[in-house]
Each structure stands twice: as structure tokens, then as C-alpha cells.
Amino acid sequence: MNLVLRGAAIAAVLHITPAVVLVKRPDAVRALLPGADAYVAREVHLSDPDAHRLHELVDWSPDDGVLTFYNGKAGATVVGALTFARVDTPHGPVEVAVGFTPQGAVRGVIVTKATVETKPWVLEAVGAGLVERYRGLKPGDVPAGAAVLAEHAGKLAVYIAGEVDKGVARALAAYGVFHNHVRA
């Protein structure tokens, strides 16, 4: 019986909590593509060699082989682009929206999804200024939000910041290599 109870306790601890939406996608789009009134979804279907190239860069490539960017325009003026990147953590998925300026620098990062378990860690990390650390990064830069937070945030907030770093790194690599370098 003791073994059964221990097993149940371990399984309960490991159980993934459901995903929760922290910021709705339309709100993230409005915030990261400010003023845009027209949007185009740009789906980049990766060949095997390109998927491999991306994997070598950031130890990840999309499961379905498709990178999706959303380009925003205000009239004839390009406002920028954004992409959503998901990171699967042992505590469930975390999704980040990464917006880029027309010059290719990060305009902003919004954590759009977490789980019931990770939400407080995300909120603490964001409250400690995590997403501001990514502003201005360009493809080739290495996001280091977790390292910066290490001195003034809790361990779990620093941990989840590391996962957000991964999402931002994936978005940077995908944007840098494939957003403008493949013709429609």
C-alpha cells in the first residue's frame, strides 16, 4: 500500500496542468504590430535540409515543418512581423509572441500561454522585467533573460525565464534565416 501511495504522489506531482491563456492572440498582435490594419500570414514550409539547419542553430525545428510569420502593414507602411514560438517544458507548454520591427530587431515579447502550474512563475519573471531584456535583440544575438533575472527573482521564475529565452531564440533564428530569405 505504501508503494501505491508513493506512486500516486509521484504521478500527482508529475501531472501536467492545463494550458492557460495569459494574453489573447489578437491582443498580442495589436501590441506587437502597433497601428497595423492589414495582416498577411507568411507560412514557410521547410525542406529537410533547412529544417536541419534550424535544428542545428537552436536545437529545434517545428514539428509540422512550417514556420508561420504574421506581417503587419498600416496602409502601405510595413509595421513589422511577429511569430508565436512554443516551448514544451516538463511543466507543460509555454508560448511566446515575438514581434520584430521592419529593421529586424525585436520590438517586444509577450508570453501568451503558460499552464496553471507555470503561470505564477511567468508572472513573477515578467514582473521582474524579463521581457524588456529582449527588446532590440537581432538575429544572431543570444537571449539571456534568465541570467539577468538570477539576482533578483525566485528560482522558479528564473527557470521559466530560461524557457522563455529558448522561445525567443527560436523566433530569432527562424526570423533571421527564413523570414526574408525565401521568396513567396
Place this chain on the structure above:
Amino acid sequence: MLYDLGRADLRIKWLVTCLLATLGISYVFGALMVSLYAGFTPERVAATYAGHAMSMPMPPETTMVKEHPMSMLEFAKPEVHEVDTDLLIQDTHVHVPMYGLIAAALALVVAGLSLSQRWALGIITLLFSAPWLDFAGMWLTKFVSARFAAVTLIGGWAMGLGYLAVTALAIHQMWFRSRGVNR
């Protein structure tokens, strides 16, 4: 047989009843979770586990781009909850041990019921094979064919059926079948 729930001490009967009630609550909320994230039709289960992979199984020879306009309404559309390979590995790793413990707990209840050996073995097999079918269906849907979504649905319903059968038999034998013993 020494272990007979129908003749068991009141405390054991109450323990088993509470266990079954607790599992029942978790099954109800499990079903609600499924309705929120995957659904109860083969189409929705296939969309959850097969995702884009089934609609574009082969990567193109050279990277290609498709563009289409998006409205803000489309951003607001409810998303299909897609489970990719990494998440399915994680789900399998987390859920299968838990399902095994639940099946074991229910099988222990079955072992204490007055049933023919054939029926008891059949129900125990059902309790364990239902989660196997559930997860086998998910993996087959992802990597073989969207048609295997039906296997996941069969597994899910079989889990519910197994639970209901054990609960009905246990409650009946523990609390409603008179055997001339103290309740």
C-alpha cells in the same frame, strides 16, 4: 477467498467507496478536459494529434512560402489544441503511469468481488487495455493515419466503461447484496 469486499469490514467498504467516488470525480473532469482540448469525435481527435503533419506529410524539396491575408477575427478564432511529438512523449510519460495506478486500484477492487474467474480476468484486462488503446491511438494517429483517432476514442470510452462496471458491481456487492453479515 479471504479477500471478499462483500463480506469486508465496514471500514474497508467505506475506503473502497471513497476511492471509487474520488476516481469518479477525476473521470468526470478528465472527460471535461478532453472536451475542451481534443473533443469526442474522430475528426477533432485527429486534428489534435495528427495536426498539420497529416495534411503535409512530406516536406518540400526546397523551402517554399505560402502567403494569405489574415483578419483580426482569424487571430481570435479558437485554436485547435495540437499535440506535437514532444508533447505526446511528455503526455505519455506522465499519463501512462497514472493510468496504470488507476487500473491497478480498480483491479484490486475487482479481485475482491464475487465474480467468476473469467469475468474478473476480462474486467482486469479491460481496465489495463483501455489506456493502452487510448495512447496507442494517439501515436498511430500521429504517425500512421488519422483513421486511428477512432482507437483513441474506443480506448477512452473503454476506460469509462471499465470504471462504471467496477463501481456498479462493487457498490452493489458491498452495500446492496444481503449476505447475513454486519454492514
